Amino acid sequence: MVIAGHDSMSSTLPWAVKYLADHQDAQQRLRKSMHAGYAKAFSEGYTPTTAEITGISIPYADAIMGEVLRFSTVVSFGSRQATRDTTVLGRRIPKGTVVIYLKNGPSFFTKGYDIDESIRSETSKQEENRIKKDTGGNEIYDPNAAPMSTFGLGPRDCFGKKLAYLEFRLLLTMIVWNFELQKCAGELSSYEGWYKTFVVPWQCYVRPNKIIR
Numbered sequence: 001m002v003i004a005g006h007d008s009m010s011s012t013l014p015w016a017v018k019y020l021a022d023h024q025d026a027q028q029r030l031r032k033s034m035h036a037g038y039a040k041a042f043s044e045g046y047t048p049t050t051a052e053i054t055g056i057s058i059p060y061a062d063a064i065m066g067e068v069l070r071f072s073t074v075v076s077f078g079s080r081q082a083t084r085d086t087t088v089l090g091r092r093i094p095k096g097t098v099v100i101y102l103k104n105g106p107s108f109f110t111k112g113y114d115i116d117e118s119i120r121s122e123t124s125k126q127e128e129n130r131i132k133k134d135t136g137g138n139e140i141y142d143p144n145a146a147p148m149s150t151f152g153l154g155p156r157d158c159f160g161k162k163l164a165y166l167e168f169r170l171l172l173t174m175i176v177w178n179f180e181l182q183k184c185a186g187e188l189s190s191y192e193g194w195y196k197t198f199v200v201p202w203q204c205y206v207r208p209n210k211i212i213r
């Protein structure tokens with residue numbers, strides 16, 4: 001439980017910091033949407049409280065968290081053992097077979113492989129787009145609208161998913177609210193992963209600029 005809860009988020013945050021430093025437009029848009037969402041904290045010049053951060057959802061922050069979790073792939077594969085004879089995409093899977101699947105590449109990062117749609121099961125049919133409109137016409141981010149398996153799937157998926165999102169939301173807000181993350185030099189910005197229990201970036205240098213209010 002400690003490893004699952006600690007290593008996972010401490011491996012995700014370095015990726016978040018890297019992506020934000022390398023995508024200044026996204027970082028600025030995220031900070032702006034936080035300023036608008038936590039308007040009282042912004043106008044009075046303090047860091048939003050835990051109650052304020054957890055009290056509302058900021059769609060762009062949800063999207064950033066979802067996309068960091070999808071792209072960083074801190075858990076790079078999943079596995080399941082067939083409890084009965086079955087068929088997946090037309091392939092026979094005998095009872096007892098261990099099936100391992102990757103959480104990156106086609107379907108997750110790029111368009112899925114072309115397959116005969118008639119052999120696809122109903123539950124595996126998904127849309128391409130995670131951005132949707134709510135009833136008021138506002139854009140919202142639905143991480144599960146398209147393939148996403150960062151927290152696993154089904155009844156044995158991650159027990160701590162909600163806690164992970166809570167930690168991520170708090171830490172991301174505090175970092176982006178208080179620091180501008182500047183791009184690092186190319187030779188310090190590798191996206192090579194270090195495969196430990198979870199995948200962490202081989203290089204994670206930061207150039208933070210404290211935001212003075």
Ligand code: HEM
Binds near residue numbers: 006075079149153163
């Ligand atoms: C970024 C954060 C996290 C990621 C990416 C992550 C990912 C995962 C994945 C991929 C699984 C396997 C699920 C499956 O096979 O379908 C899992 C299981 C699990 N996770 Fe997490 N996790 C995270 C945070 C946490 C936290 C914060 C806790 C607890 C405090 C936690 C506790 C667990 C437990 C207990 C299981 C086993 C569930 C079971 O076997 O029924 N995880 N997690």
